[in-house]
Amino acid sequence: MKAVQVSQFGGPEVLQIQEVADPSPAPNEVLIEVKATTVNRLDLFQRDGSRPVKLPFTPGLEAAGVVLQEGNGFRAGERVLTTRASQARGGGGYASRLAVPAADLARIPEGVSFEQAVAAGLASSTAWGSLFDLGHLQSGERVLIWAGSSGVGSIAIQLARHAGARVITTASSEERANALRQLGAEEVINHRQQNVGKVLQETGGVQLVIELVSATLQESIEAAAADGRIILIGNLGGKEATVDTQAWRLKRVSVIGGGQLHTSIANEEKVLQLIAEKAIQPLIAHVLPVEQAAKAHRLLESGEPQGKIVLTFA
Incomplete structure (x- = not known):
């Protein structure tokens, strides 16, 4: 699979697309194909080493995608969101496939795009x-x-x-x-x-x-x-x-x-339903292909965006 990895701490240029092995889901996990993720400030801090993590690593706190294999109450083809992508098997949300505990997945309702879901996300x-x-x-x-x-x-x-x-x-x-x-x-x-x-x-x-x-x-x-x-x-x-x-x-x-909070999956699904009903809308500043992750980091560092920066997988 494809993943953006950081092998050394530094500027946006250290973000490199790599081919890595697909994750093998554990019995309680669901394999998903990632369609969209976002750029968060923690991604910048982990990339530049100010909040160091073990290298190499794949950034990304959240991910929206499609279930690839039936199991743990999910059907193949269902659209899902996780706000705990950094804890998933296979790396963070900048990876094209993740094995996510079923308990960490929210279902995305009809009428909500992957970009909207992940921009709401965390x-x-x-x-x-x-x-x-x-x-x-x-x-x-x-x-x-x-x-x-x-x-x-x-x-x-x-x-x-x-x-x-x-x-x-x-x-x-x-x-x-x-x-x-x-x-x-x-x-x-x-x-x-x-x-x-x-x-x-x-x-x-x-x-x-x-x-x-x-x-x-x-x-x-x-x-x-x-x-x-x-x-x-x-x-x-x-x-x-x-x-x-x-x-x-x-x-x-x-x-x-409070710090970085996670409400319940039920509440995350309530928010997604509000988006489907057009009661609220996540602000999206930019949508870029994941290959432009370095550009996305530079945009966030500039302080210019009003809303979320979304990265998508083709």
């Missing part, structure tokens, strides 16, 4: 987990979602709005702000021009914050209402933050570490 699993599994978001509550143009942020905006919440998010330009309003954001704050915490403090605060930047934790505490919840998911702005513990404790704000 981003929507993390968004659902942070909003509902950890954040316990309720209809009518106000939620601040940082980095609305990111994969997790853009899906979280739509899921929160669908659940009846009032959504505030952040953007770096008016162009991006307009796109986020179309996704359902009630208010978009330009974080380069305004202090997000102070703006929201003046309007009564929010009950839930999905913190995707980390360096902005103090602003999140300021933005939170009394007894608010902050779910600390990402560190797009760096892993360190200085906070005012006085404001934190007097507001009784709960800060819950």
Whole structure:
């Protein structure tokens, strides 16, 4: 089979297409032919060695594809998604075949393309987990979602709005702000021009914050209402933050570490069904053949994409 492999740490040029042996599925696994995967920031960190993994390795956290052999409750030809491709036999999602535990597969409904499914993938699993599994978001509550143009942020905006919440998010330009309003954001704050915490403090605060930047934790505490919840998911702005513990404790704000979350397979299938019903849509910035994985990494490193970068197998 074909796989993109990294044999040495470095820049995007170390991503090389290789011919490798097909994986042999264990009794509890399902063999799938991968049709699409995505590029995530963790792929970049693993490739350049800042989060080293054992070499050689195949990147890719998620994969959408077709079941090749009947077994474990799946029929040949069924379309499936896994958000745990990095743990599959055969490598990560940049491989053309994977042997995936049946318990890690979600079924893709009719009307949802492989590209849409995988672009939702781990981003929507993390968004659902942070909003509902950890954040316990309720209809009518106000939620601040940082980095609305990111994969997790853009899906979280739509899921929160669908659940009846009032959504505030952040953007770096008016162009991006307009796109986020179309996704359902009630208010978009330009974080380069305004202090997000102070703006929201003046309007009564929010009950839930999905913190995707980390360096902005103090602003999140300021933005939170009394007894608010902050779910600390990402560190797009760096892993360190200085906070005012006085404001934190007097507001009784709960800060819950989440990191890369996986909700249940049932919830992942609910998201896919919402896409089929056109209730939400994953943002896709670029679709490239897997042979252009290096270009995809350069695009993500540039900070330019609004939405996910998808890699496809012919």
